[in-house]
Amino acid sequence: MNYLSESAAGVSYGVAIRHAFEYLLSRYPEVFVIGQGLWSPWYVGNSMTELDKKFGKHRVIDTPVSELACTGLAVGASLAGTRPIVVHPRMDFMLYATDAIVNQAAKWSHMLGAQDAPAVTIRAIINRGGEQGAQHSQALHSWFAHVPGLRVVMPSTASDARDLLIAAALCNDPVMYIDDRWLYERTEDLAPVKELDLRREGPRVRRQGKDITLVGSSYSSYLCEQAADVLAAQGIEAEVIDLRVVSPLRPELIIESVRKTGRLCVVDGGWRTAGLAGEVIASVCEAVDSMRARPVRVTLPDAPAPTSRPLEKLYYPTKETVVQAALGILR
Incomplete structure (x- = not known):
């Protein structure tokens, strides 16, 4: 080829x-x-x-x-x-x-x-x-x-x-x-x-929406896209932004989206403390004067990964986790 x-x-x-x-x-x-x-x-x-x-x-x-x-x-x-x-x-x-x-x-x-x-x-x-x-x-x-x-x-x-x-x-x-x-x-x-x-590369909008902004990178971005499909079936239009480049982080597209939707959920496959999700939220909060709801982050818990398969199901975020977080923000 x-x-x-x-x-x-x-x-x-x-x-x-x-x-x-x-x-x-x-x-x-x-x-x-x-x-x-x-x-x-x-x-x-x-x-x-x-x-x-x-x-x-x-x-x-x-x-x-x-x-x-x-x-x-x-x-x-x-x-x-x-x-x-x-x-x-x-x-x-x-x-x-x-x-x-x-x-x-x-x-x-x-x-x-x-x-x-x-x-x-x-x-x-x-x-x-x-x-x-x-x-x-x-x-x-x-x-x-x-x-x-x-x-x-x-x-x-x-x-x-x-x-x-x-x-x-x-x-x-x-x-x-x-x-x-x-x-x-x-x-x-x-x-x-x-x-x-x-x-010159940075975030891209993977799906247009007006009700809530979902942000992720790598597999977390894929979870956001899947969650947006579930939310769409309930009449909720989620805008999905894929970070693609996490350093240097360019938050301008996310800020523009949040100014439109007023709501933000950031999904990350890393731990919560001092993580990428917190950095994205901080960048938005420094630039956006008011939002309709407090931003939420969906991350791994601050604990090492388990070996047990049932515990793994609780440990790793899924599309359902993201959907529930988004619905909580919208309520």
């Missing part, structure tokens, strides 16, 4: 990520991919199937188990003129690479007076559910969105999964690209690739 000029019907989120890798590796010789388990679908699902066979194991490099080593290598290689994409199959274990991400990649442009910057992309995969427990289920996007100098993107659709990964790899700044396995089977008809300038 010519991903530059042809559309594709019914492409899943996971396969769309693979399309992005194939697009980049076939057109940009300075791009290479490095990380653990890249030759194994058990680690990265269908998002990198047989890329090593097509482009060679010198371009798709499966490394020993050292998150810090492969990330540090990529940061250094990016300063030498390449565009590495580091893949961390679990965001939880990426914490071993925090020094390379937070103290090195995010700081070099500032410390070099903007004369150079590491054009490195760090792909962090969120894995949750399936009784995996507290050490295998974390979404830590709020941590990294807190760090100046690091762009953080969280696609919710197949088209964004493809196009934001391409944009991240072609951006001259360090970018954390976070994808969620719960979205891998979500499908969409894809238009031909149009290379985006990540510096």
